[in-house]
């Protein structure tokens with residue numbers, strides 16, 4: 001819960017630092033391995049942006065696919081977010097290392113891989129009015 005509000009703060013800070021006070025839409029990508037309640041995040045974004053006097057018409061929160069890279073063979077692969085169950089997301093959220101219990105390199109079977117993308121905050125895109 002606190003998580004989403006802190007995240008919303010940093011997203012809006014980032015936007016403000018770019019000199020944006022109003023926008024048609026802000027698109028935020030969140031790593032799927034970050035267990036974020038998207039509804040709470042959206043609510044927090046609305047509340048905080050109103051408090052700060054920002055005029056943002058719409059927030060869209062998308063899930064960013066995780067990208068993993070094998071340290072043994074160099075193979076890179078991503079995981080379809082819809083194929084990651086809530087249980088696994090929870091586990092990884094609380095103990096990121098547990099990802100190694102659920103996934104392995106599809107090319108060589110190694111569990112020595114790194115998470116290139118899919119944790120934390122991804123891309124933030126501001127769509128202005130024409």
Ligand SMILES: [Zn+2]
Nearest residue numbers: 070073105108
């Ligand atoms: Zn491999």
